[in-house]
Amino acid sequence: MSTEQNIPPIEEELTFANFGFAEPILRAILEQGYTKPTPIQAQAMPHVMQGRDVMGAAQTGTGKTAAFVLPILQNILPLASSSASPARHPIRALVLTPTRELADQVADNAFKYAKYTDIRTAVVFGGVDMSAQTALLRSGIELLIATPGRLLDHITQKNANLSQVQFLILDEADRMLDMGFLPDLQRIISLIPVQRQTLLFSATFSTEIKKLAQSYLRDPVTIEVARQNAAADTVQQIIHMVPSDQKKDAVIKVLNARFQKGLSRQAIVFTNSRIGCSKLASALERGGIKAGAIHGDKSQIERMQILESFKKGTMDVLVATDVAARGLDIVDMPCVINHELPFSAEDYVHRIGRTGRAGAQGDAIALVDPSEERLLVDIEKLMNRKLVRMPLPTLAGGAGADPFFYMPYRAKDSNEVSKDVLPQSSPAVTPKPGNSSIKPATKSVDALLGAFAKKS
Numbered sequence: 001m002s003t004e005q006n007i008p009p010i011e012e013e014l015t016f017a018n019f020g021f022a023e024p025i026l027r028a029i030l031e032q033g034y035t036k037p038t039p040i041q042a043q044a045m046p047h048v049m050q051g052r053d054v055m056g057a058a059q060t061g062t063g064k065t066a067a068f069v070l071p072i073l074q075n076i077l078p079l080a081s082s083s084a085s086p087a088r089h090p091i092r093a094l095v096l097t098p099t100r101e102l103a104d105q106v107a108d109n110a111f112k113y114a115k116y117t118d119i120r121t122a123v124v125f126g127g128v129d130m131s132a133q134t135a136l137l138r139s140g141i142e143l144l145i146a147t148p149g150r151l152l153d154h155i156t157q158k159n160a161n162l163s164q165v166q167f168l169i170l171d172e173a174d175r176m177l178d179m180g181f182l183p184d185l186q187r188i189i190s191l192i193p194v195q196r197q198t199l200l201f202s203a204t205f206s207t208e209i210k211k212l213a214q215s216y217l218r219d220p221v222t223i224e225v226a227r228q229n230a231a232a233d234t235v236q237q238i239i240h241m242v243p244s245d246q247k248k249d250a251v252i253k254v255l256n257a258r259f260q261k262g263l264s265r266q267a268i269v270f271t272n273s274r275i276g277c278s279k280l281a282s283a284l285e286r287g288g289i290k291a292g293a294i295h296g297d298k299s300q301i302e303r304m305q306i307l308e309s310f311k312k313g314t315m316d317v318l319v320a321t322d323v324a325a326r327g328l329d330i331v332d333m334p335c336v337i338n339h340e341l342p343f344s345a346e347d348y349v350h351r352i353g354r355t356g357r358a359g360a361q362g363d364a365i366a367l368v369d370p371s372e373e374r375l376l377v378d379i380e381k382l383m384n385r386k387l388v389r390m391p392l393p394t395l396a397g398g399a400g401a402d403p404f405f406y407m408p409y410r411a412k413d414s415n416e417v418s419k420d421v422l423p424q425s426s427p428a429v430t431p432k433p434g435n436s437s438i439k440p441a442t443k444s445v446d447a448l449l450g451a452f453a454k455k456s
């Protein structure tokens, strides 16, 4: 596989019009308010439009959906038909994603980008009734977004036929492999013509991903928009060493310390297991913190409701497993807490990538039991940096209160720090846990699952 060296530099004045998009696509882009392409778009789109296979390293939040959907729409536009006949609308492009949430999010964007064309778009994923999806598939769809399992169900039931697919996109391919989708992927790809264009997006290029690319991509252009295995420099990472049985209390303590400081109430807390996820959300609720859990055992409807509450700010903390949280487009989540370290160091990078996006400041806090030291060493090795260990915060007003405790989180900007920690002229009001007098940072989750926002 080759790494393209002659990708044109990203110029300030580069606009979407420079790429030669047809008018209906340009109109949709303008309507979205996009003025210039993001780095992944600027680098990937010319190659995709030229028909090259692409292996792209980019995470959700970089604009990667448009980076592949827009040029694919452009490529299939000449084949689009206004005929009502399903036969005139075969599946020409297939996007596979690891989770329902990501599928829905990609589809939501694809609908917007395709709205002025005759290209029909649909999304199918598990956890919801098949009949509406079946009707859509049978009516004819050019651009299909799907999770592997549900797509195979539809193929088995002859609702979907992949024999005319010319464009295959594997989104968050690393996660699909982590979730054990390789056999499903292999089955699906075996049903797609070999003469096709394949795009593979992954947050990291692990050995397995490279193997997958070697099997299914032809001489791909490799594009990386960020250093591999790197966290944004705007993320302050802190480790608190906490025995397992004290972690629930520690999460409450950390959150309350943030609330007391007037920091945004919103945070995502990651857990490794579904049961742990539910238990922690309940413990937070008992501790006066409005929290909800999303994990693989929750129905799609439940997940949507919880995300909607989080989005509206009626819930402050989202407790999630990796699988459920994957693909959420959270542009500037202020804080990520790892209730335990993930088993793979790369997952740690994914998790903390939920904060500090697009130059925003973010805090990534991990609670580490001594038995997890080994995982911590792996993470430090992968990130090539030693993470700061600190004792847990103490709450203002209590014995041993330490209002300066969180200084390191903001230590970058001395003005900001002094503003943050200056003694107040009037006695500080200790907000009750769950006190909603501090306005929730709803803006920070405005970009969360646009699909749900649209539907509500």
Ligand code: AMP
Pocket (backbone or CB within 6 Å): 033, 034, 035, 036, 037, 038, 041, 059, 060, 061, 062, 063, 064, 065, 066, 329, 447
């Ligand atoms: P994605 O990485 O595809 O999940 O996109 C993250 C967010 O960026 C989405 O809310 C997109 O609507 C938005 N976005 C994508 N491309 C652009 C662009 N060129 N300019 C501004 N916002 C964009």
